[in-house]
Amino acid sequence: MAAEEQTANNLQHENNVSRLSKMQKEILLCLMAFKVPDTEYIGDLPRTGEIIEALGRPRTASNYAVVSRALSRLEERGLVRLYRPYLAARGRGLHYSLAA
Numbered sequence: 001m002a003a004e005e006q007t008a009n010n011l012q013h014e015n016n017v018s019r020l021s022k023m024q025k026e027i028l029l030c031l032m033a034f035k036v037p038d039t040e041y042i043g044d045l046p047r048t049g050e051i052i053e054a055l056g057r058p059r060t061a062s063n064y065a066v067v068s069r070a071l072s073r074l075e076e077r078g079l080v081r082l083y084r085p086y087l088a089a090r091g092r093g094l095h096y097s098l099a100a
Contacts, residue, residue: 020074021070023055023066023067023070024070024073024074026055027051027055027067027070027071027074027080028074028079028080028098030046030051030054030055031046031051031080031096031097031098032098033054034046034097034098035097036081036097036098036099036100037083037097042083042085042095043095045083045095045096045097046095046096047093047094047095047096048064048067048068048071048094048096049064051067051071051096052064052067055067071096078099079098079099080096080097080098080099081096081097081098081099081100082094082095082096083095083096083097
């Protein structure tokens with residue numbers, strides 16, 4: 001039965017990934033370049049603006065909105081983890097990585 005559960009979990013994971021938008025898939029590919037932090041230091045993780053640049057888009061208000069929304073939906077699905085810094089100089093200052 002364990003093998004059946006594992007297969008069902010794999011199919012569910014694949015189904016969740018296949019239902020992602022093109023933008024969400026691009027963001028996941030972008031985040032693969034960054035390692036999941038094993039300490040409390042999150043300074044190397046990308047923020048929204050850096051993800052926008054990595055996607056080859058200009059830093060416009062509309063791109064911030066689209067990418068932020070996509071990141072929120074990825075976090076809801078458990079595919080992306082967000083990190084809040086203690087102090088944010090501008091905006092919310094969130095950093096992102098793939099979920100471990």
